[in-house]
Amino acid sequence: MSTEKNILVLNCGSSSLKFAVINSTTGDTKITGLAERLGSKEATITVKYKGNKQVTELTKNNQHLGAIEYLVSELHANDLSDSLTAVGHRVVHGGEVFTSSAVITDDVIAAIEETSGLAPLHNPANLVGIKAAQATFPSLPQVAVFDTAFHQTMPQKAFMYAVDNDLYNEKGIRRYGFHGTSHYFVSREAAKHLQQQDDQTSVITVHLGNGCSICAIENGNSVDTSMGLTPAEGLVMGTRSGDVDPGLIIYLMNQHNYSAQQIDNLLNKQSGLLGLSKLSNDCRTLEDAVFGNDEAQQQQAKLALDVFCYRVAKYIASYTVALSHLDAIVFTGGIGENSNYIRSQVISQLSILKISLDEQQNELARFGNAGEIQATDSQFRVLVIPTNEEWVIARDAAQLSESK
Template identity: 45%
Template sequence: MSAPVLVINSGSSSIKYQLVDGDTREASTSGLIERIGQSESVITHKTGEEKRVWNEHLDDHAAGLAAMVKACGEFGTPLSEAGLIAVAHRVVHGGERFVQPVVIDDEVEAVVADLIELAPLHNPANLEGIRVARRLFPDLPQVAVFDTAFHATMPERAHVYAVPTAWREEHGVRRYGFHGISHAYVSRRAAEMLGKDPKEVNVIVAHLGNGASITAVERGRSIDTSMGLTPLEGLVMGTRSGDIDPAIVFHMHRRTGASFDELDEALNKRSGMLALTGAIDMRGIVRAAAEGDQTCASALEIYCYRVRKYIGSYIAALGGADAVAFTAGVGENSAEVRARSLEPLAALGLRLDESANQAGGPVISTSDSRITAMVIPTDEEGEIAEQTAALLRS
């Protein structure tokens, strides 16, 4: 490795990590630590083609990162001997302050903490990973790469909400957008698959996972995206409602007496497909719908209708699209979701190749389509490592 970067994605009870070359994007080591702080954590560590899984009690993220260091030493190259140039962190919300990757210092850490109210499900865990890693690797540069940064190019017409001026100017109320690391990589990869420079094409990226968003990318720049001030707006997701009339919050507050914190929790953690079906696993929902479960069939149609509506609106916003690219867990693996989302768009020049879609692509549209539909596995860790290496060399 010529530019080894340790990429850390810290969640509330999990840590994902990869040792990635920032030049080639190749990962030599990867791992996932789950159930941190619970009775028994699960550690999955992969070096090359060797995969090991074991259980261990880990009280907190400090113990989790210590377990990562130990695993790398026992089952591969010790991190102290890997020639690391940096430790890089995925941070969900960078607000208006951070529109590029940044080397972390005390001031950056403080701003990330201030942004917790805009991403209460994500930034606290991201911040904890940063704090622990700064103590664990005190001599290495620590770099933050922000999910919101790719969307900093959105024009005013897309990011401004029609709300009181004080809300916008004093409280930062605007559309920020998320999943930008994934949207940046997938949109560039789509251009490569078309044999063109990213500045020559318009791409719509559908990042469909437990969290889901769609972005209109015009000649390499994000011009609109479905998530907003927080990751709650937009598509129906695993546990998030997506778009709703904001007056619902006040209506339910008056009717039930629920606090705004309780309503926030309900919309973020107890809504979406979980509320519609009682489950969040799309594979199970699709299977149940095929077996005649009308609740799951209805929820699946609602989910795909919202995806289709955003794709159609972004074709209009872009003045035409060259490609639609599906990525992330649902986007990469659910042929049924892709089919239901795309088939009604034939009138707009996007015709689905059913057999190619069932096979998983990479191209899932017919040869005579004006818009090419694709399935592109995302590579957020590789993107983070590449951006980190570029920052340190600039």
């Protein structure tokens, strides 16, 4: 029997379920898994343990529960189940109810359900994972960690939309922000790197992946972020448009008979890098095309990446307004950590702020050499820091379950 104390981290979506067992103290990952295409005949679960990968079909009618049952069997088979001390759940939307993580009770579940209207694709799926885990691990504390919680320190001038105030007072319509666990983690890691206290560190964190967001963090607190009521606002993303004129929606509905569902599909699934390039939502594919020999694809890919990088640079510049001082710009996420091309294109557009890169250090950061990549004459530091949202969830779950 293991004496190690580990946290099971669950991220349950409408058609997927990610999981990991993480040592909350060290961040070491013991086992990871991903169940995909849940609800279809092609549903599978992939488990990685000690360098080995195993893919299995899921045939159970309730495939979310089937995925968790398979996960449990893997934990037993690898002597990990007895080491679990809590289950940490990623929950996308906490509204204004949750300003921090919370031990899951009936009241917490009810509050998550009430907030589901703000995240109809995410919160109900998160609840499926919570209830399945409660049934499977009845003796373990369950903790909800909210994507929106870190941003609850934003001032009203940052989170209010300039629409009828009754929409906020009566319906909770405001900017909430997402990727909170990522922005929180890398800002704390940046403070360590800079040898500063969290509450004395101000950074702009740039999370770039298939979903993208930027956060202005003043003395450790989120004071503005690019995502809004939903994750669709802000930067250009893999398949999301980011900021568009609201009149576009009215125009498409009135002049071209688009339904609400067609608008939703357009802005969330058919836009962004995919929509601009007509090639892919994957930044790596587009970078390959930019440097490839197909001239038509080259032009399409370059346009998509130019728009993407311009929007990022524009947001970084604008977020200096939210800060009294700036210690560093921090890149993270799959693109932010791995694409020296994107980082170079973004920072090159910030010369008015006297920010520049050491391109050799920028390229080295692609290969896991995270750290500072600015040139010696750059006015501000530029960091690359790998994010670890699962570790944040594990640490919060460990701390709250122990205090309980």
